[in-house]
Amino acid sequence: MxxxxxxxxxxxxxxxxxxxxxxxxxxxxxxxxxxxxxxxxxxxxxxxxxxxxxxxxxxxxxxxxxxxxxxxxxxxxxxxxxxxxxxxxxxxxxxxxxxxxxxxxxxxxxIPTENRFGTNLTEIPVAQIKKMPALLGEPDLMRSYQFLPGIQGGTEGKAGMYVRGGGSDQNLILLDGSPLYYVNHIGGFVSIFDPDAVKNFKLYKGGFPARFGGRLSSVLDVQLNEGDQKKTQRTVSIGLLSGKYGQQGPFARGKGSYIVSLRRFWLDFLMRPASYLAFKGYSVGYNFYDLNSKFTYQADEHNKLFFSIYAGDDKLTQKYKDKLLGPDNKSTQSLKWGNLLSAFRWNHTWSPALVPDLKLTYTRYRFLDLDKYRDNSEDIRMSNQFLSRINDFGLSADFDYFGANWYHLKGGVGTTFHLLDPGINRSESSEKGQTYSDTSFGNHSITAWEQFAYLENQVDLRRIRFNLGGRLACFFPEGGKYIYAEPRLSASVPLLNKTSLTASYTEMHQFMHMLSNPTAGFSTDFWVPATASIPPGKSRQLAVGIDKQFGMFDFSAELYYKKLSDLISFKEGEVFQGNAVDWQKRVEKNGTGTSKGLELFLNKKEGLITGWISYSLAKSDRTFRNINFGETYPFEYDRRHQFNAVINIPLSDSWNFSAAWTYGSGYPITLALGKMNVITNSEYTSSSNLYSTRETGEYYGPKNSFRMKAYHRMDIGFTHTKKAYGKERIWTIGIYNVYNRQNPFYYFYKERKPWRGDHTTVLYQSSFLPIIPSVSYTLKF
Amino acid sequence: MRQLYILFLLVLPVSCIREVEMDTDQIPKQLVVNCFFTEGQAFMVDVSRLAAYPDTTDRAQTNVTVKIFADGNLLGQLPHTGNGLYSNKNIVPQRGKAYSVEVSVPGYPTATATDSLPAKVPIRGIELRRNAGVYDDGLTYDEIAVAFKDTIGANYYGLMNYDYGTYSQKWWPSHMFSSDPAIVAEGISLSDYPEFLIFNDEIFTGQEYKLRFNVGDCCDYDYINSIIYLETYTYSGYHYKKRLLKHKPYTYQDPFEPYEPVPLYTNIQNGLGIFAGYMRSSRKVVTEN
Missing domain, CATH: 2.60.40.1120 (Carboxypeptidase-like, regulatory domain)
Incomplete structure (x- = not known):
């Protein structure tokens, strides 16, 4: 075979x-x-x-x-x-x-998109996304994709992406072809992609072409703008959360172009002084920034060079000074995390039919937690630091060979060197020059090589179209070796009246696992590699469907079945940060999962009024030997039914209206069902017994066996665009959750009204985001 | 990261809370058997039942047959002494034997468990450093180092610090935190601030070790009068206490910490709870401020 x-x-x-x-x-x-x-x-x-x-x-x-x-x-x-x-x-x-x-x-x-080969590709023009209603006036590319079938956003308001029952780490997110590890700010409420800097945004849910690999569930391929080649253009934008400045234009007499876009969260300018005044000596500030830049240079007819840089960090700092701690005392706690990415690409047109591409990339992700304390009068110093980081150095070469009109060959090879510090702790304390403790401990640095080679054969015949390919994926961690051949096939058979039957089968492997500390609301993510004892994750996905174009509408219906294996998860009660011993002993491995569903999508992307409606019926689960007593349990974001509707209507030359409505059945959670006696420490009068059995603990049913209530909300947005005197002014006005639906965020127990003698313990639902109006202003000149 | 949520509070209005109905029929009929036993002290077994969350009736089981076995041989039955507690002053555990408990109540499946006593590890020394640091609110805390030698038969440890309350005339467990590698290795963070610490000997097997932890000077005492307890556990006791440390109740009403529930460990067959042996050594610390 x-x-x-x-x-x-x-x-x-x-x-x-x-x-x-x-x-x-x-x-x-x-x-x-x-x-x-x-x-x-x-x-x-x-x-x-x-x-x-x-x-x-x-x-x-x-x-x-x-x-x-x-x-x-x-x-x-x-x-x-x-x-x-x-x-x-x-x-x-x-x-x-x-x-x-x-x-x-x-x-x-x-129209010959990649979908005609049976690929499950979804593309929404960035211009359309910008017109969609936005939470707090911040158009967000990833949140917009939550309105597509088969994609869950996770917790309320977040820009998460869980594709066809896959975890958030199972998305391959490429910025100009280079992978990113962390794509959110404010713990997930805003994604890192600035819509003004992005040209194209493609999401593959299945039928992955062989050029993509390394993740199990989806590929998000983001291309940055190359910049205006004709004239310099500047953009200033102010929203409720952040401010942006962008500039693009030509250089080298029009041979080159650039785009630079800087976005910064600006509320810390208010928070820090306000908290300092309010708490007398305590200040707190949170900010994030994104820098997107790309330089393109057309050296001659055959050679084009690209250089992209993305830098983005989130930073939370708390400072305590004299007034609060006492004279000469100072304490600082800071958390910092984010990506740095740079990519150099050389595109060479060897001949009109053969176009090779060479790429050199560097990606860094790091998470730093630093606590410092200093008492100058007593000469006491203490510090605790936790650092987790990844450095990836990549080199790849790809080519496109355009044969006959019915044949396109694509191929490539590449290698990535991973240098990881999964988690290093450093603790230091000294008094009057004498060091009391100075220890570094944690998981040692890990190196690994990842290599790949692939071929895609895109064949476009009258009776069948297919993309048959294969990818050789290799991973060499210390003391281990994993080599996989991944077959990739997607095909479509054209029927009458612009109708096609589609089918695809893909296998993917994931060499980098993500572990999230289980503080579910605001999880902290750490990346660890497959090792000699922890194998890479694996997915196999089969999808069949039908596509039809009629008039200005596209319709698709698709059935899929995905099998996940060799997944990892924390053992119950374990966390990652601060671990002094091997993280591999803290995880459950060899987990499996299945995901299956039906997705319906009707899209009108042409004409005056555009928009789409979608429905998905899905079921996804997980099984680990030592979690939930080995029984299969629903995936955290398993949503049985989801319906979305998005509409965009130009009201006049300057006004545009958009609305989006979403409905989803409830997510599963683990809820305390019962109470029981537990053994705890207690106060005592004689040293006979330090333990008491009078305290109450909780009993949970099977994992994720309780369903939250259904989720639904409507958002609306207006944009007003006015061009005059060479300037363009855009006002964006939006309302999130128009009818103030109280969607479930989490559940807890409480005595109903103890102050009135009603001590009945009842279950309460807490909601998070009510109706929220927003406004933002953009000036282009 | 929790602070980040608090920050988010400043810019987003937090919404409302509403009562929802729940199905209470999902509770299985199970006994809860709890017993931590140690050398020289009679077995004291607490027997209760699992109850639905809104159920406020007494959970204690008063009509129970509790049998204790040593190496498979019946030692005797424990009579009820009140409030669901069962004890017989003549049935006292010793090292080197495997003890089993069998609890029978009409209408419930018979619950059983087996465990033994681990080795005892004495405290070799205590070092106290006053005013080692300052909390966020300006109060100082102390650092205590406990020296001991890991021995064969002891793999799992626990540490507690009890302060004497002059007003209540009781000994109270104090909250602690630690940056010691053996503690952070357990995933116990500074924010957990528990009343006990647990750790294992993975990073100091067979060696002498000095474990550092911090206790607060919350009441600004003039002098320190405390007792430090170093305990050793079996596998079951260690896992029970480790889970207990992370086991926060649902009633913990923090909108920014919708945490992942941590189920309690149990070694009770056909039931819930814990039956585990432990050994304890202690050292008193009295210092004028």
Whole structure:
């Protein structure tokens, strides 16, 4: 079987071109020069066409000789036609003007997104996301995706992403092709992606192409803008939570472009002085920032260079000074965590049909907890520090080979060196120069190599389209070796009337596990690698579905089944931070999980009014030998039913209205069901017995056996855009949870009214986010 | 991270709380048997029942047959002494034997468990450092180092510090925290601030060890009058106390800590609770301020 697959791959990757006239080039925005990803280039009146790739590049063969018309179209832009007279290969670049919608031109056949190969890809244009209602006036890319079928957001208000029953660590999140480990601020309420800096946002839920690997449940591929190639543009934005400044423009006489965007949470400017005044000597401040930047340089016709940097940190600091602690005393507690990512990419057009890409990346994630105390009068110093960090150094080479119009070969190899410090503690104390303790302890540094090679064969025939590929994924931790061949197949069979049947099967392995400290509301995440004794996680997913385009609507229905294995979780009652002994002894391993469901999606992405409705029916669970007595239990974010509706209506040239409604059945939780006597320490008068059995403890039923009440809410938003004197002003007004639904956040027991003699213990539900209006202002100049 | 939530409070209005109905029929019919036993003290077994959360009636079981076995041989029955407690002053545990308990109540499955006594580890020395640091509220705390030698047969430890209350004329367990590697290895954080510490000998097997912990000067005493207890546990006792330390009740009404529940450990077959042996050594600390 393996030999057959290898032969098939090699056979398909041979020379397949029979034609000789090749057209190639890029599609760009005429105003800014930004490449347009996914623009459709086709021969008018035929179904022959291709979509531009992530660089806005296309390449295809003329299917027949003679005069023909080549059309380039893209949603939100005026289509452009070019007459092809001769039979010579030539470069044709398209510069599209913003304007009418795609629906106003005739496209024969389905628009060639990756979905036509059976990939479960969802794409919402960033411009549309920006118009969606936003919590606290902060448009959030990840939160917008929670309105899609098969995606759960986790706890109320958070920008989490749990795809088809997968954990939050099972999402491969790529920024310009480089993986990120932490993608949220304020513990998950805001994601790190600044919508003004992002060009494209693709989410794969299944049918993963072979180019992606390393995570089990989804791929989020985020591309940053390249910047305006024509003129310098600045953006200033102020919202309730943060302020932003962005600048983009050309350099090197238009050969290059850049974009820099800085966002900062600004409430600490108010919090810190306010808390200092209120508590006399105590101040507290929280802030985060994001810096997104990208530099692009077109060295010549064949060579293009890219350099991207993302830096983002969250920081929480508490300071205590003299007035509170006493003269000459000072104490500081700070938490800091975030990513640093840099990527250099060289894109070389070897020939119109062969485009290789070389990439060098560095990613760092770290979490630092530092407590310091100093008494200057007594010369006492104490400090405690906990540090957890990951450094990844990556090198990869990919290529695209555009053969015949029905064949596209993609391949690549790469390696990543992981350097991890899962958790190091350092504790120090001294008095009058004498050191009382100075210890470093914890998990030692770990190194590991990860390597991959892949091939994708995208075959687009009249009766079937498929992407058959494979990925060789290798991981070499200290003392261990894991090598896996991951088959990837997605296919679609076109039926009548723009209808296709789709199917996909993928296998994925995850070499980096995430452990979350079980303080569920605000968990702290730590990444650890697969080791010789902790194997990588594994997933296998099978999906079948149907896609149909009718008029301006796209409809899809999909059934999926996912099997997860070799999952890890903390043993009950264990935590990570501060551990002095091996973390591997604190986890349950070899866990399994299943996830299955049905997803329905009706999307109108063209025309005046746009939006979608979706429904998903899902079930996902987990099983660990020593958790829940080995019995299978529901996954934390197992939601049986979910319905979403999103609508966007332009009210006038300047006003836009949007609304979103979501309904989801309740999440499962573990609830205390009963009470029992426990043994605790007690006060005593003689030393005969220090233990008492009079205290009460709690009895829990099976894990996650209690369902919270259903969740639903509606958000609305208005945007007002006005252009005048070369400036653009945007007001965004929104209301979160319009009808003030009290959604469940957590449950607890309490005596009903003890002050009135009613000591009945009853269960209470606490809600978190009520109706919240918001406003933000953006100026572009 | 909890502070971060508190910060979030400043910018987001916290919403409301409402009563919801719950199904109380999900409680299984089970006995709860609790007994920590040690050398030289008669077995004292507490027998109660598992009750539904809203159930406020007495849980103590007063009509129970409690049998104690040593190495499989019946030593005798424990009579009821009141409030669900069963004890016989003539049945006293000794080291080197495996003790079992069998608890029978009509209408409940018979609950059983077996455990033994671990080795005793004496305290070799105590070091006290006054005013080692300052709490957030400005009060000082002390640091105490307890020296002992890990021995064969002792793998699991616990530590308690009792202060004498002159007004109440009682000894009270004091809250503690520690940055000692053996303590943080258990995942006990500074914010747990428990009345007892537990640890194991993984990082000092067979060696002499000096464990440091901090206790508060919350009442600003003129002098210290306290007793430090070092206990050793069996596997079951250690896991029970470790889970107990992290076991916070649902009634802990903190909107920013909707925690992950930590079920209590049990070694009782067909029931709940704990039947575990322990050994204890102590040292008194009296110092003028």
């Amino acid at each position: 393996k030999r057959f697959i290898i032969l098939l791959l090699l056979g398909l990757s041979g020379y397949v071109s029979g034609q000789s006239t090749r057209l190639y080039g890029t599609a760009r925005d005429s105003e800014t020069g930004e490449p347009l990803i996914g623009a459709y280039i086709f021969i008018q009146g035929t179904t022959t066409g291709v979509a531009t790739n992530n660089s806005g590049y296309y390449s295809f063969m003329l299917p027949q000789e003679g005069p023909q018309t080549l059309v380039c179209s893209y949603i939100g832009y005026k289509p452009k036609n070019v007459k092809i007279a001769g039979n010579n290969s030539q470069a044709i670049d398209f510069l599209l003007e913003k304007g009418i919608e795609l629906g106003e031109i005739t496209v024969a056949g389905q």
